[in-house]
Amino acid sequence: MSLILCRQEPVTSPYFVEELGVHLYSSQELNYVIYHHPLLVMEDFVNERLAAFLRTELRLPFLAERIQKWIQSRGPSDELLFLILQDCAFYTQAEQAAYRQKVAGLRKLSSHEYEKKRADYFYSLGLYGRSASMYKRILDNGEGRSLSHEFRGKVWNNLGACYGELFSFQKAMDAYVCAWNEKPEAAYLKGMYFLTKLDPELSMKDRCRELLASQDTEGWDREFNEALVRAGQTGPAVRLQEIFDRDPEKRLEGAAKVLNQWKLEYRKML
Amino acid sequence: MDKLIIGIDLCDAYTQAAVAGRDETWVIPTVICRKKTDGGWYVGEEAYKYTLMGEGVIVDKLLSLAVKDGTATISSVKYQGAELLRMYMERILAMIRAEYPGVPVAQLVISLENMEMKLMDCLMGCADALGISRDLVHIASHTECFVYYVLSQKRDVWGGQVGMFSLSDEALRYYELKVVQGPRQMTAWAEHEDLEEGFSLNVLDSPSGARMADQILCACGERLLQKKLYSSIFLTGKGFGRTDWAPEFMKQVCHRRRVFAEPSLFARGAALKAGDYLEERSSYPFVCLCEGKLRSTVAMEVMKRDSRIQIALASAGESWYEARSVLEVILDGQEEIELIITSPQNPKQKRLVRIPLEGFPKRPPKTTRVRIAVGFLDERTMVVKIVDRGFGELFPKTDAEIRQEVRV
Numbered sequence: 254m255s256l257i258l259c260r261q262e263p264v265t266s267p268y269f270v271e272e273l274g275v276h277l278y279s280s281q282e283l284n285y286v287i288y289h290h291p292l293l294v295m296e297d298f299v300n301e302r303l304a305a306f307l308r309t310e311l312r313l314p315f316l317a318e319r320i321q322k323w324i325q326s327r328g329p330s331d332e333l334l335f336l337i338l339q340d341c342a343f344y345t346q347a348e349q350a351a352y353r354q355k356v357a358g359l360r361k362l363s364s365h366e367y368e369k370k371r372a373d374y375f376y377s378l379g380l381y382g383r384s385a386s387m388y389k390r391i392l393d394n395g396e397g398r399s400l401s402h403e404f405r406g407k408v409w410n411n412l413g414a415c416y417g418e419l420f421s422f423q424k425a426m427d428a429y430v431c432a433w434n435e436k437p438e439a440a441y442l443k444g445m446y447f448l449t450k451l452d453p454e455l456s457m458k459d460r461c462r463e464l465l466a467s468q469d470t471e472g473w474d475r476e477f478n479e480a481l482v483r484a485g486q487t488g489p490a491v492r493l494q495e496i497f498d499r500d501p502e503k504r505l506e507g508a509a510k511v512l513n514q515w516k517l518e519y520r521k522m523l
Numbered sequence: 524m525d526k527l528i529i530g531i532d533l534c535d536a537y538t539q540a541a542v543a544g545r546d547e548t549w550v551i552p553t554v555i556c557r558k559k560t561d562g563g564w565y566v567g568e569e570a571y572k573y574t575l576m577g578e579g580v581i582v583d584k585l586l587s588l589a590v591k592d593g594t595a596t597i598s599s600v601k602y603q604g605a606e607l608l609r610m611y612m613e614r615i616l617a618m619i620r621a622e623y624p625g626v627p628v629a630q631l632v633i634s635l636e637n638m639e640m641k642l643m644d645c646l647m648g649c650a651d652a653l654g655i656s657r658d659l660v661h662i663a664s665h666t667e668c669f670v671y672y673v674l675s676q677k678r679d680v681w682g683g684q685v686g687m688f689s690l691s692d693e694a695l696r697y698y699e700l701k702v703v704q705g706p707r708q709m710t711a712w713a714e715h716e717d718l719e720e721g722f723s724l725n726v727l728d729s730p731s732g733a734r735m736a737d738q739i740l741c742a743c744g745e746r747l748l749q750k751k752l753y754s755s756i757f758l759t760g761k762g763f764g765r766t767d768w769a770p771e772f773m774k775q776v777c778h779r780r781r782v783f784a785e786p787s788l789f790a791r792g793a794a795l796k797a798g799d800y801l802e803e804r805s806s807y808p809f810v811c812l813c814e815g816k817l818r819s820t821v822a823m824e825v826m827k828r829d830s831r832i833q834i835a836l837a838s839a840g841e842s843w844y845e846a847r848s849v850l851e852v853i854l855d856g857q858e859e860i861e862l863i864i865t866s867p868q869n870p871k872q873k874r875l876v877r878i879p880l881e882g883f884p885k886r887p888p889k890t891t892r893v894r895i896a897v898g899f900l901d902e903r904t905m906v907v908k909i910v911d912r913g914f915g916e917l918f919p920k921t922d923a924e925i926r927q928e929v930r931v
Contacts, residue, residue, distance in 0.1 A: 254856040257826045258834065259851040
């Protein structure tokens with residue numbers, strides 16, 4: 254337990270991290286992003302734009318120069334991430350060592366496993382479009398390779414989840430079917446079943462529908478209905494209800510704001 | 524002279540002013556008068572003159588009036604005490620500046636008998652109104668000006684204990700100074716005692732009154748000076764403008780001691796302090812612990828590049844009125860702010876004050892930035908304000924805030 258003394262960093266133009274949708278105003282925030290989002294920063298995060306931010310806004314000219322020289326001579330590297338953490342010393346030596354191990358561990362993964370980890374990470378950030386294209390790339394590139402059926406099934410399943418989040422229910426259904434074809438798993442069936450609930454016009458393939466008989470669909474229904482109730486009582490639904498409880502003029506204004514917000518959120522997902 | 528370094532001793536009865544490099548001082552009654560005929564404002568003896576001639580209305584005790592938020596009504600117009608004090612200060616400074624045309628004020632130190640926050644704020648407001656930057660204006664206690672004056676003398680004057688009697692219309696005070704050589708630096712300890720035996724200086728006008736006053740001082744001298752070794756004794760205040768009315772007292776204090784009489788000692792001390800602000804390296808390398816100064820150092824333990832260090836928020840010897848600092852830290856699992864209070868008297872003995880961050884949001888370690896600001900209400904009361912600053916857009920700040928008064 255301790256208190257960490259902050260440097261004076263009068264940042265006027267913050268650094269925007271598009272994937273996270275946040276502006277960074279200090280070296281501590283930059284360190285936090287590097288430390289907690291290795292899968293985001295391990296590819297092309299340290300670049301000329303970041304070096305310029307370090308030099309002009311964070312007043313770290315020596316660090317910026319070292320990064321620039323490294324990029325010019327040797328290209329991007331994980332070492333640059335370690336260099337930033339080391340120079341700012343926001344994280345302790347032990348924490349930095351743990352981070353190095355984590356990054357090294359990720360680098361040891363096979364290319365498709367690493368790619369899947371990144372795609373899963375972007376899914377967790379709500380960047381469904383980006384993770385969907387990454388899952389597709391794994392499946393396309395893995396055609397000739399000996400990816401296990403289990404692994405391919407998982408990737409198809411995750412791709413289905415991405416399409417589901419993007420409201421492309423038919424594509425999601427097709428992805429779940431592919432997942433099932435790779436390796437039959439109850440979870441994939443469940444995904445398909447929920448899709449038919451979300452879009453009643455969708456239908457499961459006969460082969461899959463027959464298999465439903467052996468599953469606990471009553472339990473799934475219960476789960477689905479509980480989720481529906483929960484969604485109606487929290488977050489956007491409540492805010493929407495509040496807007497519609499207002500007088501008509503304010504209602505329209507509020508609705509327009511919400512609509513714009515949803516548009517922005519959807520665009521970010523893509 | 525290319526810059527004006529001014530020391531002003533501002534009291535309710537008299538104001539004394541000194542300018543660095545000038546032998547003479549000004550002694551002006553602290554009164555202001557508005558002339559009925561032309562509406563002009565006059566101070567000091569002039570104010571008395573117009574009042575006695577029936578041409579003006581006088582207001583006295585300007586400091587008390589300003590402190591009490593009092594008002595004075597002159598020719599059906601109500602004036603605030605602070606406003607009258609500002610006009611008075613404006614005229615005093617104009618009088619000094621008139622002798623040095625075109626020379627800018629480089630430093631101004633105002634010496635006060637009592638360091639009251641309200642009066643100090645009022646005087647800083649006066650500086651603003653007079654267009655003098657606050658950076659150039661400082662307020663010091665009489666005790667501190669006594670220290671500066673004495674320490675500007677040769678070392679053998681203050682090598683041991685130094686005593687001083689201050690006699691004015693308002694009070695009789697005894698001051699004492701001792702300089703202690705510490706392992707790192709010298710510390711000047713000074714304090715004062717208000718003596719109940721104070722008397723009006725009018726009694727000195729009659730021989731019997733003067734005899735009585737002499738006896739009073741002798742009794743005080745006997746009580747305060749006996750069994751102590753002094754390097755020197757100082758006498759100051761309007762009462763000691765001349766000393767022939769107190770032959771017995773003078774005989775007593777001069778016995779095997781050096782005695783100096785300087786009626787404008789506080790104003791001169793203030794001017795010396797003002798001059799020291801302009802020096803690149805202080806001519807007074809002492810920690811001065813006296814009225815108006817902090818008696819303890821307040822610090823915090825923080826991490827800086829993997830090393831644990833102590834950072835001072837306020838240091839002993841700093842003027843409590845001017846002492847303020849702000850710093851930002853990030854909480855790494857810590858749910859309280861711990862202040863370390865140490866006294867130069869006993870640096871090994873530390874007092875810890877813990878301020879729990881109640882009402883602050885729970886966040887993961889290293890994701891809460893807090894701003895800690897400290898200031899002082901008086902030399903014993905520190906105000907600590909802790910504000911949640913969040914962690915950028917990653918963990919947005921909240922309205923969480925703590926304000927706590929800490930006795931130091």
